[in-house]
Amino acid sequence: MRWGWGFAALGAIAISAPASAQLSKPEKQIVKTVEAGFERDVALLEKIVSQNSGSHNHPGVKAVADMLAPEFEALGFEVEWIDQSAAGRAGHLFARHKGKPGTTKMLLIAHLDTVFEPSSPFQQFTREGDRAIGPGVGDDKGGIIVILSALRAMKAAGTLKDANIVVAMTGDEEDAGDPLEAARADLIAAGRWADVALGFEGLSVEDGKDFGVVARRSSNGWKLETTGTSGHSSAIFRDGTSYGAIYEMARILDTFRRELPEENLTFNVGFMAGGTPAVMGEDQLSASTVGKTNIIPSTAVAAGDLRTLTPEQTERTIAAMQAIVDDNLPGTDATISFDIRYPPMAPTDGNRALLAKLNAINADMGLAQMEEYPPSRRGAADISFVAPLVKASLAGLGPDGRGSHAAGESVDLKSFTRQAQRAAILMGRLVKAKVD
Known part of the structure; x- marks a missing residue:
């Protein structure tokens, strides 16, 4: 044309x-x-x-x-x-x-x-x-x-x-x-x-x-869940013991903050919760948790948004976030999902x-x-x-x-x-x- x-x-x-x-x-x-x-x-x-x-x-x-x-x-x-x-x-x-x-x-x-x-x-x-x-x-x-x-x-x-x-x-x-x-x-x-x-x-x-x-820019969402083997808090950080879901959540979010920033990219964390257990609300806009200070937490959940200027930036950022999520602390696991809503x-x-x-x-x-x-x-x-x-x-x-x-x-x-x-x-x- x-x-x-x-x-x-x-x-x-x-x-x-x-x-x-x-x-x-x-x-x-x-x-x-x-x-x-x-x-x-x-x-x-x-x-x-x-x-x-x-x-x-x-x-x-x-x-x-x-x-x-x-x-x-x-x-x-x-x-x-x-x-x-x-x-x-x-x-x-x-x-x-x-x-x-x-x-x-x-x-x-x-x-x-x-x-x-x-x-x-x-x-x-x-x-x-x-x-x-x-x-x-x-x-x-x-x-x-x-x-x-x-x-x-x-x-x-x-x-x-x-x-x-x-x-x-x-x-x-x-x-x-x-x-x-x-x-x-x-x-x-x-x-x-x-x-x-x-x-x-x-x-x-x-x-x-x-x-x-x-x-x-685009407007997309993401949800993150981390898990860890629960147990007595006195054993945390020992070989063969889980670091717990909250430390894994903190690792991921802080790595996002340190490694992802670039021009025209933002990735806000809207809310989070961690404990034994932590549960995302049915409305997907809230979370609840219970726990004790002497128990290694079993679950943490968080949700946020992701805004990019181009489809390529969206794809690249999602891949980088996934790689960070997969690099788990001992005794933990994590999954992230993305809700692609408004394109850039x-x-x-x-x-x-x-x-x-x-x-x-x-x-x-x-x-x-x-x-x-x-x-x-x-x-x-x-x-x-x-x-x-x-x-x-x-x-x-x-x-x-x-x-x-x-x-x-x-x-x-x-x-x-x-x-x-x-x-x-x-x-x-x-x-x-x-x-x-």
Whole structure:
């Protein structure tokens, strides 16, 4: 596949270009339409944020989807609710727009659910000038509003007509359904269809500067169990006597700490327990134990996460962890298992070329250039499932938010305008990009 907007065409652009200096007439219309629709966008944001849609509140997730479906249908999209009850979740809302054959196929990704279940005391939307506060206001209901604002502006400017777009809004991004293969099957199918994937979770901003997200790390889990022959503590360390499960656990975890660190890799230990015996809870999020100080402990358990930037780094780290686990202390044994959940969105030339295209738009709009955001500072996201399948992907296209996943989560409402304008112009230019 050859992209008409190849790397050479994305050369240096003057950062100081005046606003709208290089924008076409339709693009100038996009800028005006987004600005004119600001209060409408905020009103819709309030409406969907005020409806609780915690990942496990299935009726609430469906209610948000029902609010959004007419918005997409009014723009000429075919809307589909994809039931996910078999995976233990509510479902996904997909909206599809069929445009001109042969143009760039774009997959826009967001999510309907939040981390705030009905039991959370944080439920209310409030507005304080250009700041909005509420559960999921940035992550990721704000991202959905950016998508809609951009698409409305494209329609008004005439650039939506030829666009081939699928908007995938998952209902379980914050706590994916099980089995994961079923929960993400429709998203992955859309990724196989698409040329480009655009993720509309929050914009990365530091010290007043906007950044582009060309990479995100994986999110995987691991569980570790160590065993040792129990006996009287007075015999510990003697030849032929077990060192016990806790010393073996400590050896492994400390060797992880000393030998594994490298750039863009983290491996947290979330919890652990050791004794005679120690047992992992049925929820896999807790452990219990009993024991005595004069008994060599028989069992220890621990669980944590593993975050990497590339599949190769994942494989290499797993192999190194396994080798450490297998080098047992006398009289002990250990086993480790891995739960591969969210893959990484690795940095690629295609992703960087897409950011360069966005930076050309920034220059044309009189905005500062966006540098690459360090992937170690971003968590996993649904775009990672499709990033290996498309020619290019770019994340962080949602609004500028603060305090995600915590009471008081907020967004800068002014950021909705520039994010929707950027996204609409980018998609309009991608429609014109030749794909062979």
